[in-house]
Amino acid sequence: MVRSSIRTALAAALSLVVATSAPGIARSELTLPRVSPGAKVSQTIGLTDFTLTYSRPGVKGRKIWGELVPYGEVWRTGANEATTFECSDAVTIGGKTLAAGTYSFYTLPGAGEWDVIFSHAKGAWGSSEYTPEKDALRVKVKPQEATHQEWMTIGFENLSPASGDLVIRWEKLMVAVPVQVNVNDKAMAGIRAALAERKADDWQTLHRAAQYCFNAGIQMDEAMAWEEQSVATKETYANLSLLADMKMKAGKSKDAIAAAEKALKVGKDDPNKPNMRPTEEKLSEWKGKKG
Numbered sequence: 001m002v003r004s005s006i007r008t009a010l011a012a013a014l015s016l017v018v019a020t021s022a023p024g025i026a027r028s029e030l031t032l033p034r035v036s037p038g039a040k041v042s043q044t045i046g047l048t049d050f051t052l053t054y055s056r057p058g059v060k061g062r063k064i065w066g067e068l069v070p071y072g073e074v075w076r077t078g079a080n081e082a083t084t085f086e087c088s089d090a091v092t093i094g095g096k097t098l099a100a101g102t103y104s105f106y107t108l109p110g111a112g113e114w115d116v117i118f119s120h121a122k123g124a125w126g127s128s129e130y131t132p133e134k135d136a137l138r139v140k141v142k143p144q145e146a147t148h149q150e151w152m153t154i155g156f157e158n159l160s161p162a163s164g165d166l167v168i169r170w171e172k173l174m175v176a177v178p179v180q181v182n183v184n185d186k187a188m189a190g191i192r193a194a195l196a197e198r199k200a201d202d203w204q205t206l207h208r209a210a211q212y213c214f215n216a217g218i219q220m221d222e223a224m225a226w227e228e229q230s231v232a233t234k235e236t237y238a239n240l241s242l243l244a245d246m247k248m249k250a251g252k253s254k255d256a257i258a259a260a261e262k263a264l265k266v267g268k269d270d271p272n273k274p275n276m277r278p279t280e281e282k283l284s285e286w287k288g289k290k291g
Contacts, residue, residue: 036079043156045164046183047190048091052105054083056151057170064171069109074117074130077107077168078152082129085118092180093118093166094139105154106130107168107175114141116177139177146174184218195226206230207239214246224250237267237274244279248286257286 036055043050057079062068069075076082085105091098098118108115120134152170162183165176191209198205207230213223224246230239240263248256260283267276 041155046162046181047186048181049088051086052154054078054154055080058151059171071110075107077105096137098137103136114175141175141177143173143175148172203230203233235266237263237270241279
């Protein structure tokens with residue numbers, strides 16, 4: 001009886017193996033945790049969107065650089081599938097232009113210098129699909145010592161409105177790749193499109209366009225005209241105080257003082273009670289200099 005039960009169990013197990021491995025036989029999908037978990041990082045710099053998709057290996061007491069990750073060999077920069085890098089606009093990386101698109105992100109680590117590679121190869125497992133002929137961009141960077149990072153990370157640091165660093169951190173090493181975006185050209189294109197569709201009573205779009213240019217230090221004459229048109233459409237504390245700043249920067253102190261005084265008068269009557277202290281302080285300073 002026991003032998004019969006064993007034979008029955010073995011037969012059932014064999015039939016299961018055949019059923020799940022034979023061609024054309026349906027089998028269940030089994031999803032299990034990966035040793036190196038997946039990660040996705042999204043970041044906007046200026047008006048450009050970036051997405052990085054990668055897997056995060058752990059140190060786990062191993063010697064990483066020069067052993068687990070050999071020097072002089074192309075690395076998938078993570079684990080499992082090759083890391084992917086996506087940018088919505090053309091960007092400048094390490095001083096070189098990279099077109100908008102999705103790329104496989106490889107590196108070539110060295111003891112004193114790394115190559116960072118953006119490749120047209122797609123859908124690869126590891127580095128098996130990498131060939132230099134598919135390079136879209138390659139830049140050289142210097143690795144730096146860093147605090148211990150158990151699980152590898154890739155992300156963006158040192159952000160500004162037009163730049164940031166693409167940073168790899170793992171074990172006690174970091175690699176930073178400078179990234180720049182052409183935010184002003186894209187912003188100006190958006191501004192001109194919005195102004196072309198502006199309604200006659202819309203003072204805010206004019207004001208926001210002028211404010212952007214003033215803060216960025218671009219198209220100053222055009223920005224002044226937009227802010228004057230905003231004021232002509234509707235006088236508010238916001239557009240009058242900015243107009244005062246613009247006039248002062250243009251060296252027209254008398255006009256700046258007049259605009260600031262009007263801004264305070266309009267602001268005083270505004271039921272929303274804007275914070276007028278910045279303009280009050282500037283007006284006092286401007287009048288003092290005038291005297």
